[in-house]
Amino acid sequence: MKTIYSYGAWLGNLGKFMLALGLGLMPLSPQKAQAQEPILAPIIDSILPIDLKEVIIISSFNRGIEHKSQPKPLSTLDQYLESSKKVSMVKRGAYAWDPMLNDMTSERLSITIDGMRIFGACTDKMDPITSYVDVSNLSDIHVESGQQGARHGNVIGGALDMRLEKSNFRPLGWTGAVETGYESNNTAQIVGGELNFSNEHFYVDTDLIYRKSENYTAGGGEEVAFSQFEKYNLSTNAGYKVSENQKLLASFIFDEARDVGYPALPMDVSLARAFIGSLSWVQDSFIGDLENWETKLYANTITHIMDDSQRPDVPIRMDMPGWSDTYGFYTQTELILDDHHLIGKLDGYYNRSLAEMTMYPNDPNEQDMFMLTWPDVRTLNSGIYLEDKISLKESSVKLSTRLALQTFNVADDFGLNSLRIFYPDMAQRQTRMLKSVSAHYHRQFKALHFNGGLAYGDRAPSVSEGFGFYLFNSFDNHDYIGNPDLKNEKALEANFKLALPIKNLDISVEGNYFHTWDYIIGEVHPELDVMTIGADGVKVYTNLEYANLYNVSLDMAYQLTSELDWGGLVSYHRGTDQNGRNLPFISPLAYRSRLTYGHGNFSGTLTLSGALDQSDFSPDFGEDRTPAYTLLSLSLGKTFFIGGDTLYAKVGVENIFDRYYSTYSDWNNIPRMGRNFFMTLSYAIN
Amino acid sequence: MKTIKSIFALLALFLGIASCSDSTDDPLPVAENPLEEFNLTGSFEANGHALEIYSEQEGFVTGYNELFIRIKELSTGNYVSDAMIHWNPFMHMTDKTHSCPRSEISTTGDDTVYKGFIVFQMASNDDEYWELDLEYSFGGTTYTTTEQITVNAPSNGKRTVNVFTGTDDVKYVLAMMPLTPEVAVNDLSAVLFKMETMMNFPTVVDYTVAIDPRMPSMGNHSSPNNEDLLFDADTGIYSGKLSLTMTGYWKINLKLLNDQGDILKGEDVTEENEGSSLFFEIEF
Numbered sequence: 001m002k003t004i005y006s007y008g009a010w011l012g013n014l015g016k017f018m019l020a021l022g023l024g025l026m027p028l029s030p031q032k033a034q035a036q037e038p039i040l041a042p043i044i045d046s047i048l049p050i051d052l053k054e055v056i057i058i059s060s061f062n063r064g065i066e067h068k069s070q071p072k073p074l075s076t077l078d079q080y081l082e083s084s085k086k087v088s089m090v091k092r093g094a095y096a097w098d099p100m101l102n103d104m105t106s107e108r109l110s111i112t113i114d115g116m117r118i119f120g121a122c123t124d125k126m127d128p129i130t131s132y133v134d135v136s137n138l139s140d141i142h143v144e145s146g147q148q149g150a151r152h153g154n155v156i157g158g159a160l161d162m163r164l165e166k167s168n169f170r171p172l173g174w175t176g177a178v179e180t181g182y183e184s185n186n187t188a189q190i191v192g193g194e195l196n197f198s199n200e201h202f203y204v205d206t207d208l209i210y211r212k213s214e215n216y217t218a219g220g221g222e223e224v225a226f227s228q229f230e231k232y233n234l235s236t237n238a239g240y241k242v243s244e245n246q247k248l249l250a251s252f253i254f255d256e257a258r259d260v261g262y263p264a265l266p267m268d269v270s271l272a273r274a275f276i277g278s279l280s281w282v283q284d285s286f287i288g289d290l291e292n293w294e295t296k297l298y299a300n301t302i303t304h305i306m307d308d309s310q311r312p313d314v315p316i317r318m319d320m321p322g323w324s325d326t327y328g329f330y331t332q333t334e335l336i337l338d339d340h341h342l343i344g345k346l347d348g349y350y351n352r353s354l355a356e357m358t359m360y361p362n363d364p365n366e367q368d369m370f371m372l373t374w375p376d377v378r379t380l381n382s383g384i385y386l387e388d389k390i391s392l393k394e395s396s397v398k399l400s401t402r403l404a405l406q407t408f409n410v411a412d413d414f415g416l417n418s419l420r421i422f423y424p425d426m427a428q429r430q431t432r433m434l435k436s437v438s439a440h441y442h443r444q445f446k447a448l449h450f451n452g453g454l455a456y457g458d459r460a461p462s463v464s465e466g467f468g469f470y471l472f473n474s475f476d477n478h479d480y481i482g483n484p485d486l487k488n489e490k491a492l493e494a495n496f497k498l499a500l501p502i503k504n505l506d507i508s509v510e511g512n513y514f515h516t517w518d519y520i521i522g523e524v525h526p527e528l529d530v531m532t533i534g535a536d537g538v539k540v541y542t543n544l545e546y547a548n549l550y551n552v553s554l555d556m557a558y559q560l561t562s563e564l565d566w567g568g569l570v571s572y573h574r575g576t577d578q579n580g581r582n583l584p585f586i587s588p589l590a591y592r593s594r595l596t597y598g599h600g601n602f603s604g605t606l607t608l609s610g611a612l613d614q615s616d617f618s619p620d621f622g623e624d625r626t627p628a629y630t631l632l633s634l635s636l637g638k639t640f641f642i643g644g645d646t647l648y649a650k651v652g653v654e655n656i657f658d659r660y661y662s663t664y665s666d667w668n669n670i671p672r673m674g675r676n677f678f679m680t681l682s683y684a685i686n
Numbered sequence: 687m688k689t690i691k692s693i694f695a696l697l698a699l700f701l702g703i704a705s706c707s708d709s710t711d712d713p714l715p716v717a718e719n720p721l722e723e724f725n726l727t728g729s730f731e732a733n734g735h736a737l738e739i740y741s742e743q744e745g746f747v748t749g750y751n752e753l754f755i756r757i758k759e760l761s762t763g764n765y766v767s768d769a770m771i772h773w774n775p776f777m778h779m780t781d782k783t784h785s786c787p788r789s790e791i792s793t794t795g796d797d798t799v800y801k802g803f804i805v806f807q808m809a810s811n812d813d814e815y816w817e818l819d820l821e822y823s824f825g826g827t828t829y830t831t832t833e834q835i836t837v838n839a840p841s842n843g844k845r846t847v848n849v850f851t852g853t854d855d856v857k858y859v860l861a862m863m864p865l866t867p868e869v870a871v872n873d874l875s876a877v878l879f880k881m882e883t884m885m886n887f888p889t890v891v892d893y894t895v896a897i898d899p900r901m902p903s904m905g906n907h908s909s910p911n912n913e914d915l916l917f918d919a920d921t922g923i924y925s926g927k928l929s930l931t932m933t934g935y936w937k938i939n940l941k942l943l944n945d946q947g948d949i950l951k952g953e954d955v956t957e958e959n960e961g962s963s964l965f966f967e968i969e970f
Contacts, residue, residue, distance in 0.1 A: 316904060361903035361934065367969050369904060369934030371869060417870030421911055421929045424871065470931065531931065533905035 054143040056084050058135050058165075074181040074190045074680070076211070077135050085555065085569055086143050087160070088587060092667040093262040094186065094216055095229035096131035096272070100665065102145060102512060102551055103573050103586050104157030107462035107520075108489075111160045112152050114251065115296060116278055117349045117381075121304035121324035122269075123373045123464060123471045126262060130162070132255045132274040132302070136192050136209040137235035139165035146493045146512060147438040147455035150402040151345060151385050154434040154459045156491045156516065164251055166237050167198030167205050179209075185676040186227070188213035205237040215261070218671035219660035226261030226268060226310070249280040259310075264667035265474050267308045267320065276300040286333050295331040315533040316362065322355035322374065332385075341389040348382035353463045354412070357470075373471055375415020377463045381406040383434070395443035402436040406460045408484075410467060418469050419484065422540075426484050432460045434488065451497040458490040465520050465541045470531040473522075475584075475667055476539070476622030479531050480522050483541040491516040504559040511552040519547035519577065521621075545578040549586070563599040568592065574616065584621035587664055588614040588628075601639040605652075608632055614664045626669070629661035635678075650680045720796045721754055730820070732831035734760050737820060742864060746816070746837040748806045749846035750861040750877060755791065755800045757822060765798035769824035774885075775804055775835075776817045787859050787879035787887035805861040805877060807849045809839045844967035849881075852942065852950030857881035860895065860942065860964070863923065867930055867970045874928035876915055876966075878942075892917050895924050896941040898955050898962070903935060906960055933970055940964040 058080055078097040081087045089097035090105065101109055106120070111129040120127040142161045144151075149159025167175075174197050181190035192209035210232040215223050235253040242248055253276040260269040278298035286293035306320040328349030335342040355374035361367075383404030390397045409429045410416045420426050438455030461483070464471055468482035495512035522539030530538055553571035560566055569592045575583035590611040597604040610630035617623040635652030658675035666672065724740035731737075740754040757766040771791040777784050791802040810816055816837050821830045840846065847861040863875040876895055879887040895915035900906045913927035930936060939962035941952030952964035 357932075359904060359932075359934070363903060366903055366935045367933060369901065369932045371932035414869055417868060418931065421871050421909065421931060424911070528910050529908035531904065531907050533907075 053145075053148065054084060054086050056080055056087075056141040056143065058138045058140055074135065074179055074192060074209075077130055077133060077138065080135060081130065081141065081160075084141075084143060085553065085571075086145065086158075088665055090125075090585065090665045090667060091670065091672075092126065092264040093229075093260070093670070094213060094224075094227045094673075095231070095257065095260050095262075096127055098125050098128045099130055099160060100585065101143065101158040101160065102514065103549055103575055103583075105585070107465060108156040108459065109158055109160060110149055110153035110155045111162075113162045113253070113276060114164050114278065115152060115161060115330055116276065116298040116300065117153060117326055117328050117351070118274075118276065118300050118302070119324045119326055119351050119353060119463070121302040121322035121353070121355070122272075122306060123320065123322055123355045123468060124265065124267075124306070124473070126260075126265070126269055126306065127272050127302070127304050130160070131257070131272065132233075132276065133162055133164075133235075133253060134207075134209050134211075134231075134233040134255070136194065136207040136233060137164055137237075137253065139163050146453075146491075146495060146514070147400070147436050147457045148440070148453075150400060150436040150438065150457060151343075151387065153347075154381075154383070154402065154404055154406070154436065154457065156457060156459050156489060156514065164235070164237060164253075165205065165207075166239065166249075167196050167203040169200050169203055169239060169241060169247075170198050171200055172196070172198045181680065183213065183676070183678060185673050186213045186216035201241045203237075203239050205235075207233070207235045209233050216673050219655060219658045219674035221658075221674065222660070222671065224263050224671060226263045229257060229260040231255070231257035231260070245284045247280075247282040249282060250278065252277045261310075264670040266311070266314065266472075267306045267318075268310055269305065270307050270309070271303065271305040273304075274300060274302045289337070290333045290335050293331070293333040295329070297329045299325075299327045301325045317360040318357060320355065320357045320373065322353070324351065324353050326351040339391045341391075343385070343387040345385040346383070347385070348380070350381075351377075351379045352411075353377045353379070371469060372412060372415040372418060373469050374463055375410050375419060375467055375469065376412035377467050378409040378411050379406065379463070380409075381434075395441065397442075398438075398440040400436075400438050402434075402457075404434040405431065406434055407431045408460075408466060410484075415467075415469070419467060419482070422481060423484055430484065432488055434458055434460060438493075447501050449497070449499040451495075451499075453493075453495045455493045455495075456491070457493070458488040460488055461486045461520055461541065468541075472532040472535060473539075473622075476522075476620075477534070477536045478522065478524070478539045478622075479535050479537075481525075481528070481538060481540045486520055486541060487518045487543050489516060489518050489520050489543070506555075506557040508555045509552070510555065512550065514547075514549040516547045516549065517545070518543035520544075521547075521577075521583075524620075547575065547577045547583060549573075549575040549583070563597055565596045565598075567594045567596070581620065582616045582618040582623075584618040584623050585665060586616065586618075588612050588616070588626070601641075603637040605635045606632070607634070611663060617664070623664075624669070626662060626664045626666075629659060629663070631659060631661070632656045647681065650678075652678050654678070720799055721756070724754060727753070728818075728833070728835060730831060730833045731760070732833075733829040735766070735829065736760055737822075737831065744841075746804075746806060746835055747840050748809050748837060749840065750803060750805050750863050752803045752864065753801065754794070755802075756798055757824075766824050767797040768793075769800070769822050771800050771820065771822040773802070773804070773821075774819040775806070776819065777808065777814065778817065779814045782884065784884040785887065787861075787877065787889075803877075805847060805859055805879070806837045807847060807859055808837070810835075810837045842969060844969055846966055848940070848964050848966075850951050850964060852944075853948070854944070854950055856950075858890065858942065858951070859887060860940070862938075862966045865928075865968065867928075867936075867968050869930055869932055871911065872928045872930060873925065874915065874938075875923050875925045877922070878917075878924055889922050891919065891922075892945045893924075893950075894943040894947075895926070896943060896952070897926060897928060898939040898941075899928060899930065899936050900939060900955060900961065901932075901934060902937055902960065904932075906955070908955075930968070935969045936967070937961055938966040938968065940966065 081099050082089045088100045091097045118129045140163050145158040149155045152159040176195045179192040189212050194207045196205040212230045215227045217223050233255045237251045239249045255274045257272040280296040283293040285291050302324045304322045308314050330347035332345035353374045354376040357371050357373045359369040385402045387400040436457035440453035442451045466482050466484050471480040492515045497510040499508035523542040524537050525540050528538035551573045556568045558566045572589050573587040575586040588611050592609040595606045613628045614626040617625050633654040637650040640647040654676040662669045662671050721740040725744050727741045727745050728739040736758040738756045775786050787805040789802040791800050794801050816835050818835050819832050849859050851857050859879045861877050878890045880890050899909050909929040909931045911929050915924035915926035917924050939955050942950045952962040
């Protein structure tokens with residue numbers, strides 16, 4: 001039996017002072033402390049060069065020792081995602097950042113956990129799916145841009161699939177780990193542990209992680225009020241080999257966050273809770289030549305309670321609970337025929353989204369004011385996905401298509417009648433046909449790799465876009481009304497990637513372009529009266545004639561010496577509508593430059609990152625010009641061998657110059673974290 | 687909420703079973719009271735008859751009262767059909783006596799049930815009281831009786847009737863008809879009368895009652911797609927559409943416009959002016 005064991009303890013409440021001391025002392029003590037700092041080099045998976053996917057390796061602590069590129073095993077999942085080259089995060093506080101891919105958020109993406117569809121229960125997007133898992137139970141995240149993500153669902157922007165970590169019948173016996181951490185800036189405490197058993201016939205993995213953070217401090221020392229959070233996550237995975245060819249797998253995640261502050265919003269969250277479970281049957285061979293047959297049944301339920309009870313000064317007290325339950329399945333199989341690698345997948349899900357809003361009048365004798373903000377919308381989506389990868393001489397082609405049928409049913413009469421105030425002839429049910437086709441081509445000219453693709457896909461409106469009722473958006477200070485008559489949003493997408501290694505320098509240029517017809521966005525309706533006290537107006541979701549989005553990035557890696565590597569990334573994004581008006585949440589020119597040193601047991605990383613002035617901002621959607629910023633961060637790591645055991649230590653400092661800054665994706669310009677020290681220490685008994 | 691719903695569902699199921707078993711146990715038909723679902727707000731004995739007055743509300747209240755009348759012959763216990771009934775309410779104030787707007791009394795589908803409405807402008811108090819004169823005839827004989835009645839302000843204290851003098855120096859009575867408000871587009875109706883004399887209140891035709899519903903507790907916001915109340919000559923009622931976007935207290939600000947479009951009473955709601963002097967109130 002091999003036991004990997006790590007031990008650490010927080011530095012408690014002694015704060016930065018002790019941390020600074022600890023920086024010097026740390027290698028001598030089996031302690032670990034850490035702070036938020038994403039200095040992760042995402043590892044690009046290109047086994048099949050036709051798949052332009054990015055894989056963000058997360059892995060657990062014990063495997064983290066094997067991956068020294070891991071900065072901190074216990075940083076939040078949001079920070080891992082943010083360190084990716086393709087994903088950016090909309091932040092409303094320190095917790096539950098909302099991932100964006102190709103400048104598009106959840107309604108244009110498919111975000112899944114091991115292929116399971118889950119939908120947040122918050123009308124204000126305070127609970128993206130990524131907030132219901134934690135790094136403790138994930139192995140990696142697959143990021144697929146545009147229609148390449150169509151395997152998981154109907155998407156425009158792409159797909160994020162978070163893969164759960166599994167022992168997967170490796171003959172490891174019992175393994176366990178205990179992890180703790182501390183962050184200086186927001187006095188965050190992290191405790192985690194895992195206990196796994198795995199042999200060739202059976203495995204069971206359990207993970208537990210607990211985080212508690214106080215308010216963080218922005219650059220310059222300003223405390224950001226209501227940025228605290230507390231959460232814990234428990235997950236279990238089990239597998240049983242029925243025969244050499246057949247496996248039965250089960251997974252369960254329980255995640256609960258309490259007392260989560262959202263400094264950029266007028267309300268906080270007292271409870272966000274998810275139960276996520278699945279059962280799968282995996283068979284290496286299926287009927288005839290079909291192989292790798294996998295069938296999964298899953299269910300999840302989310303409860304999200306938004307409240308403002310901690311806020312000292314509000315015009316009116318309110319509660320906004322929401323619920324989202326999803327039941328789904330998929331079954332997929334593969335077929336390899338000569339040069340063809342075919343994948344077929346059938347999938348379906350049923351989601352129920354309900355959200356309420358109760359406002360308590362200042363006069364206690366008055367009746368409460370109640371409305372349904374999501375009118376118990378039942379979404380049923382069933383689809384078929386087919387893919388063929390064709391290997392040709394020095395090139396390959398990937399063709400894929402998805403067809404799906406999506407129905408909406410507004411199940412609650414109260415909610416239906418509410419919406420009929422705006423849409424008197426609105427039907428209770430509606431059905432939409434969704435399609436996706438894509439073709440990708442890869443060719444190698446000596447050392448040069450070329451990837452190019454063309455795709456078309458569409459999506460149905462989200463529950464908020466189609467059926468939301470007075471959803472307040474604090475970013476542009478408007479109430480939003482859904483529109484059941486929205487047309488499907490359709491996008492034509494073109495993408496390319498050129499990769500050229502020249503001696504020690506790898507250069508790649510990547511770009512994509514989305515021409516989106518009937519782009520869904522809220523437009524002001526001046527004749528409508530606001531509901532929320534202090535709001536500037538009411539917006540109704542509308543189809544724009546079209547919008548154009550493009551993203552270009554230049555990625556370079558240069559090996560200076562055998563010990564020293566340099567990596568650089570520059571990206572540019574632009575989004576406009578048919579009148580040339582800027583779309584919101586489009587990144588300005590951003591850059592990252594990183595020097596990595598690795599020699600023997602020692603490693604170090606120096607990162608410079610920043611963005612230029614956001615000149616193409618969108619005042620119509622509440623944006624203002626975000627000024628340029630540059631940040632410098634440093635981390636150092638060393639492995640020690642103590643007897644037969646391994647001790648891996650990492651120290652670092654983020655935002656070294658304590659810059660006060662916010663980025664284009666920070667909701668209402670809330671400032672980001674100031675200077676931050678972190679330490680991690682991992683101890684493995686072999 | 688989910689739990690409550692399922693409890694109701696269970697309850698409904700249980701009641702369903704219970705009522706099924708009842709119907710088999712009790713085959714005897716019961717003489718139905720056609721006004722069972724209404725409240726008996728008054729029963730006056732006179733001339734060997736009992737005059738029963740039913741209403742949806744409990745007792746007589748200020749504002750619009752839809753009333754049903756039945757005449758019972760005390761000697762036989764039978765209800766009289768094909769009677770002609772006239773009524774006249776009087777308010778005995780300390781300094782004067784006046785009547786109030788009321789309809790004619792008509793028959794209903796059941797020929798022993800008669801129906802009409804009275805709009806009481808004010809409630810009874812210690813010094814001032816309402817009397818109802820009833821004159822009814824059947825079988826060639828005409829009977830009369832006068833009874834004192836008590837008119838209360840609505841228990842929720844919400845305003846459903848306005849008595850006012852327009853800019854044309856005419857005194858009007860505007861009353862909201864009963865409404866079960868829902869978060870939806872509601873059919874809102876009202877009746878409008880002119881006080882020609884102390885006793886005479888003819889219906890005003892072809893005016894417009896403009897509505898602007900607001901929630902004073904929630905930033906005084908309004909709602910979309912309301913329709914002003916317009917006169918329907920067939921029913922003599924002003925009808926329109928009232929959108930209520932949530933539960934709670936709503937103040938329906940009103941403006942009365944004559945057939946020329948001149949505002950006779952009421953003001954626009956603006957940033958400076960929170961409400962009109964002419965309004966109805968709803969709370970649910």
